[in-house]
Amino acid sequence: AEIAPGAVHVPDWLDVERQRELVVACREWARSPAGLRSARLPSGGVMSVRTVCLGWHWYPYRYSRTVDDGDGSPVTPFPDWLGDLGRRALADAYGRAAEDYRPDVALVNFYDADARMGMHQDRDERSREPVVSLSLGDSCVFRFGNAENRNKPWTDVELCSGDLFVFGGPSRLAYHGVPKTFPGTGPEIGMAAGRLNITLRVSGMD
Ligand code: MD3
Ligand code: FE
Secondary structure, three states, rough: EEOOOOEEEOOOOOHHHHHHHHHHHHHHHHHHOOOOOOOOOOOEOOOOOEEEEEEOOEEOEEEEEEOOOOOOOEEEEHHHHHHHHHHHHHHHHHOOOOOOOOEEEEEEEEOOOOOOOOEEOOOOOOOOOOOOEEEEEEEEEEOOOOOOOOOOOOEEEEEEEOEHHHHHHHHOOOOOOEEEEEEOOOOOOOOOOOOEEEEEEEEOOO
């Protein structure tokens, strides 16, 4: 379903076996040296979501090759198979070839029952190529807003385990957030609890 120009939701895109494989991969990434951490905001706040970065390290509000706001570990590489998955995702969502889509960053966000993500824009990438989002585990309310400010109008969409969402074109700079998750709603895919979201992006870095 096209929620807005360039914002396409494909429910149930990943079958349960693929979801399990991604959960296994996320667990390995979380154990790597540059593993799960809660980003500290310049305001002094700490994000309630915990994140693993692949390819490039993201911290508010830039990208680096090493964990510059932590112990300086090298960032876990972005695997080729994840780029293939991103191209298939874009092709399925937009119904067109996507061989030229070359994501080089993945942000893996883990939400426990209390975690939220406030309304924000993703503008730290130096490219305006689409963002691919994959959801695993508990369902959530995903709030998709407008490109002008963090306020209404917005559309609330329920995102479930296995759902794909692609944000490109005029939707790439829309404000968005996750005001709520629904604990205990996830399928049996090897996650004890919580929600995972994987986003694939083009950093525009070299
Ligand atoms: C719309 N993640 O990592 S995914 C983020 O569920 C982020 O963890 C949320 O927002 C999550 O920055 C939402 C959906 C999403 C991701 C990136 C977008 C929507 C987007 C970039 C531009 C526009
Ligand atoms: Fe975002």
